[in-house]
Amino acid sequence: MLTARVLGFGLCAPGLRDFPGFVTWLRDASQPLPAGRSAQPSAARLAPTERRRAPHAVRLAVDVASQATTNGHDAAGAVFCSAFGDMANTDVILTTLARAPLEISPIRFTHSVHNAAAGHWSIVAASHAPTTALACGREGVGAALLAALLEVDRGHEPQLLVCSDTADAGALGDAARCDSDFAVALLLGAEHGNPGAPLLRGAVRVGPGRATPPRDARLRPWWGGNPAARLLPLVEDCLQPGRQGFTLPLGSGTLLAIDCETPN
């Protein structure tokens, strides 16, 4: 059994700039899901030069990471996860390579690494803590959550988990459909010492993995259309006092079963 307390949240999605905004929207059942494909992340914590250079996908991930660590916590490490990475940048690079390969932009190539957001975050946070960048497929957030729980288990806490994907771009969207931007971050601390925070208990089980859909049906389009939004049921459970559970697929024959206990 792996355990962690959720000490901080970050979220950015079309029409919802931050986690408090998401909570307000979620609690008002009369509000429809905001329309649009693009989120508007804040780049406030990026240095001015980086603000100009950092691509949208990086700004989105760094924004939610920053939101989740605003309560005075310094993360002892970070797991970044994106199924498709910066598809807009990849699309431009592939288009250039097909047309005039010698014209590939060095800045675009530098930002093409999957850990570009992790690298930017470490600079923004002035943190030498280890970070990783995972891509575990359309159902990859379970593997990312497991990796973050393992780090908490090793005493590397609080551990930041950032899951983000951006709306698909260009022909790549034919094989990697992603309907809109979505990013979510969790700051995970040790079970002991943070009694007021939601408690996650995770276990790897044998069985065909099935992702639990969100309870609030309004969230289904994001949950179904963006791999990072597969974490929405966890966020819902953390906001709902009581004890709930859900599952996330891991490999072809295993799943991560999460039990979430949120104090009143």
Place this chain on the structure above:
Amino acid sequence: MARWLYCRAATIPSTMPEAAVAIASYTAVSALGSGNAAHRDALRAGRSGLVPNDYRAAGAPLPCWIGRVAGLEDDPPPDVDTRLHRLLARALRQDQFGEDLARTLADCGAARVALVLGTSTANIEQSEQAYRRLDDGHLPMDLRDPRLHHLHGPAEWLGAQTGIAGPAFTISTACSASAKAFGLGAHLLRAGIADAVLVVGADSLCASTLHGFNALELVDASPCRPFDVQRAGLSIGEAAAMAILRHIDDAPLAARLLACGESSDAYHLSAPHPQGTGAERALRAALRECDLPPDAFDYVNLHGTASRQNDVIEAALIARLLPRVLASSTKGATGHTLGAAGALEAVITLLAMHSGCAPGTTGCIAPEPAIAAQLLRSPRSTTLRHALSFSFGFGGSNACLALACGVP
């Protein structure tokens, strides 16, 4: 069980760190050849696998040298055919590795075997092909399999080919990716999530990296010369390297992963920290994890890309922190295999320990003064019981593996 498990002229230290896990089987395919014997013999002879660039996928080849795996074109893999899958399929077929993995799956149960794959570009070569013949702005129908276009595709293919049913991860932290894969693999074992972990590093030649590094003016027109004062950049290579991690009780005589130290530079996305502070933190984290002093190590396989910046910083770091440890970079022999480099160089280091021969720094004639006293320019026969391997990547991602020999 492959005979490469066992080390000559070595003993297991009396105090093994708690974090250690066994490396029960391993293999590699690179420009040096296919399989452990080919790598051992080439490294012992000081041979380079670099050849003039004849990779033509994106028009006229750039004027540079590459570490190309010979014969891949005639070696299609099952199911989805990509250059990267060809590398992986070949690795599974050599050194009894596929048989060792099948036995591991039978012993542990498929759901108790995890997969951690490190790569920087996965199957992007297929995305490049698709973009050269878009159909009215869309991917051609024969190149729409999602596994061709996202980073986890090779892991999904490998899982299907091998029957691994446990948790599957793809780490993509540029050139540190597959070194970090060893670290995550060890955590999965220690936490009881898996009883065995297949760790893989794989990257194939592709236009993205050849032209991308060329745009950054980081590619040497001649074969790369790591740590040479006249060095002028790197040579890109391709490779697949695989290892099976087990609990020590399940493979008590095998070589061992003692630690994986990791850190971030927090400095710049593509330039290393000028004082090497991130690399130093990764080294210190590894030493702390395995509770061994620097002098306990007999050899360090350096990142040594032959870029101007990396090598001068790494040379100063080694001279300062590991002054009595033999050191070399093998990228002059294999090319820089990017996301595969961590796993490939772990296998090269294990082979060096097993064969009692530390590799030389192929291509280096006049070494950086700071490291000249300890840099091996040619191979040296010597007993190697403990060794380190450095991997640093864009994004300021650093990893340092600490490895130990098994017993005869």
